[in-house]
Amino acid sequence: MGGPFGLPSARSGVPFAAILRRAHEENAVAGRDERRPTDREGIVRSASEIERVELGPNAVAFALTGGDTDGRFSLTDFTMAGPPAPPPPPHVHDDADECVYLIEGSLHVGVGDDVRAVGPGSVVLVPRGTLHSLENPGPTAARFVVVLSPPGFEGFWQAMARLRAELDGPPDPETVLRLQHQFHMSTGGAARRFD
Numbered sequence: 001m002g003g004p005f006g007l008p009s010a011r012s013g014v015p016f017a018a019i020l021r022r023a024h025e026e027n028a029v030a031g032r033d034e035r036r037p038t039d040r041e042g043i044v045r046s047a048s049e050i051e052r053v054e055l056g057p058n059a060v061a062f063a064l065t066g067g068d069t070d071g072r073f074s075l076t077d078f079t080m081a082g083p084p085a086p087p088p089p090p091h092v093h094d095d096a097d098e099c100v101y102l103i104e105g106s107l108h109v110g111v112g113d114d115v116r117a118v119g120p121g122s123v124v125l126v127p128r129g130t131l132h133s134l135e136n137p138g139p140t141a142a143r144f145v146v147v148l149s150p151p152g153f154e155g156f157w158q159a160m161a162r163l164r165a166e167l168d169g170p171p172d173p174e175t176v177l178r179l180q181h182q183f184h185m186s187t188g189g190a191a192r193r194f195d
Contacts, residue, residue, distance in 0.1 A: 053161035056194035057081035066151030074151035082138030089190035105142030
């Protein structure tokens with residue numbers, strides 16, 4: 001039985017290396033070389049192998065970091081609590097494009113002047129330097145995947161989780177503003193809260 005792209009599937013009994021070799025050969029014949037040089041092997045992680053943190057009522061899973069992707073992108077699974085949990089303030093990522101794909105729940109999103117309510121299956125693309133906002137109107141949690149390119153901002157969530165654990169609660173707003181600056185997030189002076 002065939003798999004995606006007309007290739008044999010893993011169930012076909014054809015060794016996986018042969019499947020990859022055929023795909024690369026077909027790309028070369030077609031004039032496509034979609035491979036990128038890398039020192040890394042592919043990654044397969046089960047859910048139990050992914051680093052997870054809590055940010056107050058929110059949950060974050062770092063599926064792929066920049067270290068995993070040779071600095072190309074990061075992939076983060078974010079569960080945002082509904083009210084009364086505060087949303088992030090409207091903000092700009094100065095150095096990264098951000099893509100959000102909503103899996104569960106609903107969000108009110110703003111990208112530049114475009115503001116709307118979105119549901120599961122919706123996608124939001126935010127070019128670097130663009131003012132945007134995400135808010136969960138509730139009543140349930142909203143779960144979405146965040147892709148950042150280049151990666152780096154996911155380090156803000158990791159640092160905030162460490163700080164909250166060390167302090168057994170939220171850090172002061174000045175510390176949060178310093179972290180936001182360190183990770184190239186501009187908010188016009190508003191500190192991100194996770195309570």
